[in-house]
Amino acid sequence: MPVYTCTTVKATLSAETRASLAGELTRIHSMINHVPGTYVNVVFHELAADDVYTDGQPAQPLLINGWVRTGHPEAQSSQLVAEIAAAATRVTGIPAKRVLVVIQNSPAHFAIEGGRVLPAPGEEEAWLQQGQEGGGNAH
Amino acid sequence: MPVYTCTTVKATLSAETRASLAGELTRIHSMINHVPGTYVNVVFHELAADDVYTDGQPAQPLLINGWVRTGHPEAQSSQLVAEIAAAATRVTGIPAKRVLVVIQNSPAHFAIEGGRVLPAPGEEEAWLQQGQEGGGNAH
Amino acid sequence: MPVYTCTTVKATLSAETRASLAGELTRIHSMINHVPGTYVNVVFHELAADDVYTDGQPAQPLLINGWVRTGHPEAQSSQLVAEIAAAATRVTGIPAKRVLVVIQNSPAHFAIEGGRVLPAPGEEEAWLQQGQEGGGNAH
Numbered sequence: 001m002p003v004y005t006c007t008t009v010k011a012t013l014s015a016e017t018r019a020s021l022a023g024e025l026t027r028i029h030s031m032i033n034h035v036p037g038t039y040v041n042v043v044f045h046e047l048a049a050d051d052v053y054t055d056g057q058p059a060q061p062l063l064i065n066g067w068v069r070t071g072h073p074e075a076q077s078s079q080l081v082a083e084i085a086a087a088a089t090r091v092t093g094i095p096a097k098r099v100l101v102v103i104q105n106s107p108a109h110f111a112i113e114g115g116r117v118l119p120a121p122g123e124e125e126a127w128l129q130q131g132q133e134g135g136g137n138a139h
Numbered sequence: 140m141p142v143y144t145c146t147t148v149k150a151t152l153s154a155e156t157r158a159s160l161a162g163e164l165t166r167i168h169s170m171i172n173h174v175p176g177t178y179v180n181v182v183f184h185e186l187a188a189d190d191v192y193t194d195g196q197p198a199q200p201l202l203i204n205g206w207v208r209t210g211h212p213e214a215q216s217s218q219l220v221a222e223i224a225a226a227a228t229r230v231t232g233i234p235a236k237r238v239l240v241v242i243q244n245s246p247a248h249f250a251i252e253g254g255r256v257l258p259a260p261g262e263e264e265a266w267l268q269q270g271q272e273g274g275g276n277a278h
Numbered sequence: 279m280p281v282y283t284c285t286t287v288k289a290t291l292s293a294e295t296r297a298s299l300a301g302e303l304t305r306i307h308s309m310i311n312h313v314p315g316t317y318v319n320v321v322f323h324e325l326a327a328d329d330v331y332t333d334g335q336p337a338q339p340l341l342i343n344g345w346v347r348t349g350h351p352e353a354q355s356s357q358l359v360a361e362i363a364a365a366a367t368r369v370t371g372i373p374a375k376r377v378l379v380v381i382q383n384s385p386a387h388f389a390i391e392g393g394r395v396l397p398a399p400g401e402e403e404a405w406l407q408q409g410q411e412g413g414g415n416a417h
Contacts, residue, residue: 140378142378142380154328158328158331161331166334175333176333176334177332177333179332180332180337180341181330183330184325185326206382245381248356250359250378250379250380251360252378252379253375254363254367
């Protein structure tokens with residue numbers, strides 16, 4: 001359901017580090033927001049050195065933008081953003097001062113995956129069950 | 140007014156398919172949200188194979204992120220997301236289980252196009268009329 | 279705290295123009311939203327000619343998407359989007375009719391920078407002060 005978009009200057013993260021970070025973001029999101037990992041997408045934008053600026057100067061931040069469904073309990077969202085930010089530095093070695101994590105949200109019914117409108121937070125289990133009974137993604 | 144951002148691994152969609160999908164997203168959005176096609180933007184991000192992950196593994200999803208103005212009637216938004224998702228599979232042949240459509244929104248007055256603040260949903264006609272009377276985009 | 283993402287067809291903006299636009303967006307955001315320039319990020323996506331469509335046809339718009347914290351006074355947000363749009367045309371020479379600026383928002387506590395949850399609008403000064411007293415980004 002979610003998409004995490006990680007933006008850096010090219011060659012900031014090795015292919016191995018990108019795979020590790022994708023794995024960690026997936027593990028954390030899955031655990032905290034009760035979503036199977038098969039529904040967690042992570043993409044990387046690797047930009048030219050003169051395409052990324054902080055304070056109006058060329059810079060090398062790690063920018064992580066996530067999208068989640070509106071309505072998760074506030075404590076859950078706070079835990080999510082904290083663990084994502086901690087994982088970013090732990091996995092990549094990029095110091096926290098160069099890492100920005102932003103979570104955006106919109107209503108679950110504004111999103112469709114596998115041909116089905118996403119469930120509101122808290123209704124994941126019934127939704128997943130229904131998908132299996134109905135023969136999966138075609139329904 | 141809207142922007143649709145389609146993200147895939149490189150070479151997933153041919154240039155012809157990208158043009159067809161852009162045309163369909165424009166047609167659908169224009170019809171459902173009452174916006175002339177000239178205000179519908181569609182962009183494609185084609186990423187390296189090791190820049191896209193689902194479930195922590197390299198994958199080939201089609202991720203479509205749309206932005207719309209806050210305040211469209213709920214039934215209209217539901218129809219929009221359903222038709223966008225259906226078109227994605229119809230045009231590209233990518234099965235629904237690999238397609239994720241997410242619509243995000245913010246207030247119309249947080250956006251400017253052609254030099255003018257966007258109208259709230261339902262006020263498009265007056266806004267378009269006013270633009271023509273005023274000499275168009277310069278106003 | 280904010281991220282501005284500018285999307286164009288490749289070679290629309292020279293490296294010099296991108297740097298100037300990044301500088302202007304940083305100056306404007308910093309001034310209006312009371313955020314030090316060191317917290318303003320600007321990135322550019324330069325896409326292939328057949329990856330960008332308006333009205334279903336290949337096109338050369340300048341699309342600027344910004345993220346800000348929810349809760350700024352409405353007049354402040356209106357001023358922000360107006361000045362960003364004016365700067366886009368002033369710096370790049372791209373006519374207003376091809377420029378779309380969209381500001382999106384989510385709660386400040388959905389974002390972490392420098393290892394710390396962002397302050398709500400209006401609480402920047404105390405947050406910045408606290409960061410210095412606490413030894414900076416590690417806290």
